[in-house]
Amino acid sequence: MNDVREPLRLSVDRERCVGAGMCALTAPEVFDQDDEEGLTVLLHPEPAPEHRAAARMAAGLCPAGAIALIPTEPTDS
Amino acid sequence: MSYDTTADPTADEPPILPADRHTGCPFDPPAGLTALSDRPVRRLRYPDGHVGWLATGHAAARAVLSDPRFSSRYELMHMPVPMPALGEMTEIPPAPVGDFLGLDAPEHTRFRRLLTGKFTVRRMRQLAERVEQFTAECLDAMEQDGPVVDLVEAFARPVPALMICELLGVSYADRDRFQEHVATLFDQATDVAARAEAYTAVHHFIGELVAAKRAEPTDDLLSDLTTSDLTDEELTGVGGVLLAAGLDTTANMLGLGTFALLSNPDQLEALRADPGLAEQTVEELLRYLSVADPIPRAALEDVEVEGQLIKAGETVTVSVQAANRDPHKFPDPDRFDIHRKATGHVAFGHGAHQCLGQQLARVEMTVAFPALFARFPGLRLAVPPEKVPLREHANIYGVVSLPVTWDPAPWNGE
Ligand code: SF4
Numbered sequence: 001m002n003d004v005r006e007p008l009r010l011s012v013d014r015e016r017c018v019g020a021g022m023c024a025l026t027a028p029e030v031f032d033q034d035d036e037e038g039l040t041v042l043l044h045p046e047p048a049p050e051h052r053a054a055a056r057m058a059a060g061l062c063p064a065g066a067i068a069l070i071p072t073e074p075t076d077s
Numbered sequence: 078m079s080y081d082t083t084a085d086p087t088a089d090e091p092p093i094l095p096a097d098r099h100t101g102c103p104f105d106p107p108a109g110l111t112a113l114s115d116r117p118v119r120r121l122r123y124p125d126g127h128v129g130w131l132a133t134g135h136a137a138a139r140a141v142l143s144d145p146r147f148s149s150r151y152e153l154m155h156m157p158v159p160m161p162a163l164g165e166m167t168e169i170p171p172a173p174v175g176d177f178l179g180l181d182a183p184e185h186t187r188f189r190r191l192l193t194g195k196f197t198v199r200r201m202r203q204l205a206e207r208v209e210q211f212t213a214e215c216l217d218a219m220e221q222d223g224p225v226v227d228l229v230e231a232f233a234r235p236v237p238a239l240m241i242c243e244l245l246g247v248s249y250a251d252r253d254r255f256q257e258h259v260a261t262l263f264d265q266a267t268d269v270a271a272r273a274e275a276y277t278a279v280h281h282f283i284g285e286l287v288a289a290k291r292a293e294p295t296d297d298l299l300s301d302l303t304t305s306d307l308t309d310e311e312l313t314g315v316g317g318v319l320l321a322a323g324l325d326t327t328a329n330m331l332g333l334g335t336f337a338l339l340s341n342p343d344q345l346e347a348l349r350a351d352p353g354l355a356e357q358t359v360e361e362l363l364r365y366l367s368v369a370d371p372i373p374r375a376a377l378e379d380v381e382v383e384g385q386l387i388k389a390g391e392t393v394t395v396s397v398q399a400a401n402r403d404p405h406k407f408p409d410p411d412r413f414d415i416h417r418k419a420t421g422h423v424a425f426g427h428g429a430h431q432c433l434g435q436q437l438a439r440v441e442m443t444v445a446f447p448a449l450f451a452r453f454p455g456l457r458l459a460v461p462p463e464k465v466p467l468r469e470h471a472n473i474y475g476v477v478s479l480p481v482t483w484d485p486a487p488w489n490g491e
Contacts, residue, residue, distance in 0.1 A: 019193025020431045025439075026420070028198075035200075038193030061421060063143060063431035 008052045009070040010059070012042045016066040026061055027054035040066060091120035091128050094157045094371070094394065096470065103467055103476075104337050104366060105411060106398040114399045118385040121394060125167060127155035129392035130385070133399035135406035135423070137383045141395050143428035147374035151179040154375045157394040158470075161269055175307075175314015178322075178430065185429065188315065191305050192433055195298050201436040204240070208444040211239040216452045225459045228479040233331035234260065234324075236445050240437065241323045245283075245316055246290060246297025255282055263325045283316040284309070323434045326369055327441050329468070329475025334362045334446065336465060336476055337413060339458055344415050345450065352447050358415040359442045364422035365413045367398035368474045372426060397423055453483040 010030070012023075019038035023031035029051045032041040047055045059067040095109025105111075110133070113119060117134025132141050141147050148154075152171040160169075172179025177188035212232075219231040238259060242252050261267055261275035287299060287309050294300035298319075302312055338345045338358075348358050372395045376387045387393055401422045402410040425432035432438070450456060458465070459480035466477035 018189060018429045018431060019196070020425075020433070021196070021198040021436050022431075024198040025436065033197040033199065034194070035197065036194050037190055038195070038197045057420070063427045064429060065143060 008047055008055060010042060010045050010047070010055060011068045011070055012040050013066045013068070014039045016064045018064045020063050022061045022063065023058040023067060026058040027051060030055045031058060091122040093122050093124070094131065096158065098467065098469060098474070103465070104333070104413065106402060110396060110399055111402070114403070117383045121157065123155040123157055123392065124159045125155055127392060129155055129394065130387055132382065132393055132395045133403070134383060135400045135403035138395045138397065138400035138423050139427045140382050141374055141393055142372065142423070142426055142430070144380060145182060145429070146377050146380045147393065148181050148377050149179055149185070149374060149430055150181055154373045155392040157371055157373055157392070173314055175311040176318050177315070178318060182429065189429070189433070191302060191307065192315070195301065196433050196436060198436050201440045204437065205440050205444055207243055208236070208240060208441050209448070211236055212445050212448045216448060220452070224482040224485055225480060228335055228481045229328070229332045229476060230478070232445075232449065233335070233479070234328045236331060237324050237327035237441055240441060241320055244298045245286065245319065246295050246299050247286065258282060259320065259324065279320065280313065280317055283320070284313045287312045287316065319434070322432070323437065325473045327438050329368045329473045330362065330366065330438070330442060331445055332479050333366050333368060333475045334442070335449065336479055337362060337366060338446070338450075339456065340462060341413050344413060347415060348447070349450055354415055355443045355447050356439070357419070358446065359439055360419040360422065361413065361415050361417060362442070363424035364401045364407065364419040366474070367401045367424050369424065370397040370474065371395055372397060397426070455484045456481055457483070
């Protein structure tokens with residue numbers, strides 16, 4: 001489940017985001033915050049393997065549940 | 078994980094919220110609270126007679142704080158601790174204008190949206206240089222005044238106070254006056270009447286500031302906000318909230334945090350040896366000390382949390398310190414260990430109200446602690462640890478004062 005080889009697809013819900021910045025702090029390669037509202041900006045919907053663990057953690061830490069992990073088709077590797 | 082939910086939780090006389098920390102380790106939750114943490118959610122008796130709930134489990138805390146069916150509106154809540162400031166009043170008044178902490182969506186969202194952009198991770202990191210500068214200034218002054226200074230007065234309070242002045246755009250000329258009122262406002266030894274007076278003074282001060290920024294905007298948060306749809310009254314309220322939330326919390330983290338590090342020389346040594354551990358140390362201090370506690374919420378409808386049905390109208394109090402010591406989440410939770418991964422703690426709350434200024438608090442602490450210990454390698458308590466006065470009954474836990482000393486540097490001929 002938390003295997004970094006497993007592809008990961010993310011989506012963010014900016015309506016729910018409260019701008020606490022946990023995502024940008026935890027996985028700066030994957031998330032940023034816009035300057036106007038401080039809401040999350042998804043830089044990489046399909047993060048590279050080395051950033052997957054951090055991205056998962058960011059989803060778990062988000063206080064607003066604004067980051068979703070979208071299940072991907074299992075690959076046969 | 079299973080908990081006994083069959084037993085009638087109302088069968089026993091519900092306990093009151095234990096508050097007494099001074100009998101044991103000053104960094105641990107009260108022993109009575111730990112004893113109540115065997116179930117994640119349980120009955121609690123409130124000072125006004127209400128029988129509500131106490132959430133101590135980490136998962137339960139997150140569930141309550143992130144569920145919009147639990148309201149943050151003050152007037153719907155019963156307070157878990159006595160509120161001397163309310164005097165004879167039995168009902169809690171609604172949030173004053175601009176105090177968005179006591180609002181729910183969509184009213185809360187309106188304020189939150191205007192503010193989040195000003196507190197992004199990036200913006201706060203850009204402020205690190207200013208924090209470094211203020212810290213260095215405070216440490217210079219401390220070096221001149223000591224050895225033996227009160228670290229709270231010399232360091233823990235001024236660093237966040239100067240940052241808040243910077244953010245709000247308080248001019249240099251006004252900073253002393255401002256800080257004086259603010260010090261009275263948060264001084265636990267001052268009586269309620271004097272603090273009410275200081276509150277009025279601070280409020281008045283911020284009101285004037287808002288008017289000044291509207292007339293002549295400068296480069297700061299309040300000036301930025303004058304272009305929003307907030308009224309002057311709302312803006313003044315917001316300024317007051319930012320001040321209260323940004324000051325007392327960080328000041329107490331710096332004071333109590335220094336006490337904790339001095340009391341754990343092996344951890345301090347590890348941090349000194351590797352300043353790269355600063356961020357991790359700050360997270361662990363946040364978890365371990367949990368100074369902002371507890372957080373009450375009022376159920377708007379019936380909600381089940383960890384197998385307990387919380388009925389509409391009941392108050393549930395989230396114990397942040399208990400949740401941050403939940404062994405299911407943090408193994409060996411009572412151990413202060415800067416090498417652990419403390420992320421996921423709820424020291425800043427959780428959900429829509431999760432601390433807006435948390436990234437600023439992180440930057441302040443990450444800069445300030447290492448700077449303090451670098452400047453004073455021999456820093457130590459000037460009194461026995463049990464003589465350090467604790468803020469037993471304050472909203473924000475911490476030390477009243479922290480007398481410290483060090484070996485003065487030999488005169489280097491400059
Ligand atoms: S952690 Fe969640 S709430 Fe915070 S900025 Fe990221 S998406 Fe928004």
